Amino acid sequence: MTTRDVRFPNHFLWGTATSAYQIEGGGTNTDWSRYELSEGTHAVEPCGPGCDSWNRYEEDLDLIVELGLNSFRLSVEWARIEPKQGFYDQEALLHYRKVLEACHVRAILPVVTLHHFTIPLWTADLGGFEHPDIATWMGEYAKVVGEALGDLIGIACTVNEPNIVALMGYLTGVFPPAQSSWERFSIVNRALRACHVAMRDALRATPGTYPIGLPLSMNEYEALPGGEDLVASIRHEMEDEYLRVVGDDDYLGVQCYTKIVIGPEGLVVRPEGELTEMGYLFWPESVEYTLRRAASFVDIPIIMTENGIGTDDDRQRIRYLEGALEGLGNVLRDGLDVRGYFQWSLLDNFEWTFGYRPKFGIVAVDRATFARTPKPSAAWYRNATSSFSY
Numbered sequence: 001m002t003t004r005d006v007r008f009p010n011h012f013l014w015g016t017a018t019s020a021y022q023i024e025g026g027g028t029n030t031d032w033s034r035y036e037l038s039e040g041t042h043a044v045e046p047c048g049p050g051c052d053s054w055n056r057y058e059e060d061l062d063l064i065v066e067l068g069l070n071s072f073r074l075s076v077e078w079a080r081i082e083p084k085q086g087f088y089d090q091e092a093l094l095h096y097r098k099v100l101e102a103c104h105v106r107a108i109l110p111v112v113t114l115h116h117f118t119i120p121l122w123t124a125d126l127g128g129f130e131h132p133d134i135a136t137w138m139g140e141y142a143k144v145v146g147e148a149l150g151d152l153i154g155i156a157c158t159v160n161e162p163n164i165v166a167l168m169g170y171l172t173g174v175f176p177p178a179q180s181s182w183e184r185f186s187i188v189n190r191a192l193r194a195c196h197v198a199m200r201d202a203l204r205a206t207p208g209t210y211p212i213g214l215p216l217s218m219n220e221y222e223a224l225p226g227g228e229d230l231v232a233s234i235r236h237e238m239e240d241e242y243l244r245v246v247g248d249d250d251y252l253g254v255q256c257y258t259k260i261v262i263g264p265e266g267l268v269v270r271p272e273g274e275l276t277e278m279g280y281l282f283w284p285e286s287v288e289y290t291l292r293r294a295a296s297f298v299d300i301p302i303i304m305t306e307n308g309i310g311t312d313d314d315r316q317r318i319r320y321l322e323g324a325l326e327g328l329g330n331v332l333r334d335g336l337d338v339r340g341y342f343q344w345s346l347l348d349n350f351e352w353t354f355g356y357r358p359k360f361g362i363v364a365v366d367r368a369t370f371a372r373t374p375k376p377s378a379a380w381y382r383n384a385t386s387s388f389s390y
Helices: 020-024 031-035 053-066 090-105 121-125 134-149 162-170 182-204 228-243 286-297 314-333 376-387
Strands: 013-017 071-075 109-115 155-159 212-217 220-223 251-256 259-263 302-308 338-344 363-365 372-374
Touching: 013 109, 013 302, 020 053, 020 071, 031 121, 053 090, 053 372, 071 155, 071 338, 090 109, 090 134, 109 134, 109 182, 134 155, 134 182, 155 182, 162 182, 162 212, 162 228, 182 212, 182 228, 212 228, 212 302, 220 228, 220 286, 228 259, 228 286, 251 286, 286 302, 286 314, 302 314, 314 338, 314 376
Parallel strands: 013 071, 013 338, 071 109, 109 155, 155 212, 212 251, 220 259, 251 302, 302 338
Antiparallel strands: 363 372
């Protein structure tokens, strides 16, 4: 255990979330930017300019102020900071420093993710998460980020949803590097757990007293008759092994969206019930379920670092958020140590293989002008967070 002085905010964190690649634009040096244009890709369109947030970040932060939120989860892009192995771009680091300074000027706590799905091309070309030195590389990258930005980081997230990186890239084969092997999926999960530990330890040796943790994708699972063993094996790889290695972290990030239904043949693609635009089961109850399950494994604070819904129907989004916050209130009343909730996402942004079709944002973005327009759900969220009680 570290002797580092860790300071959590003394208030509940109400925020919204984004990731660099999905909103910044211009991310042409990543495995994703190449994958989007590759033959046989599952990506329906390239990310391109994103939401132009590399240039419009102050506009985004002003929206967060208007929403009455006290925190913002964002990410820094490894491919911008280390575009070539061992070369660190000081201009990129200066840009992110300005972003974090702009957060503090507005009394917004910046929750900074160091890796959110994308890796630099040089990393991918050397083998990505299957290279034996990947944890060392990510630890070195984290050290650079911590030394350059640590005095401004409010909370740090190491690897966003590492279990999804492994699942989608190495088992289902729809994210780069588009592999489909249970063995490789399991090996990459182990590698990503090592990456998290290396990054956490590197950050702890740099300036700042901010908490450091891992944001993990979790789901409620339902096993249909004959699917029980498959659910157990999926949970083991996707959740339990990660939950066993975060005990020395400062907090655990929980990220959830839905309930997954598994039958004897595998995933039930279109389960019975109300669905979202993503084809997910409409299931805000997953918030309460995943927070309780996480708390049964770990004895550290928990932050819900992502939760939301992709839908064209903003009334459905409001109903979802209403149910999500009801579940949050239930666990807080029962004394679970939950320190914050971050809605995904601030903006309608690039949703990986689905492109710009799914709408997760509480703020619409015009694809031609990048004009931002808050939706009714933004006003609902502002009112709900300001009046929340449990």
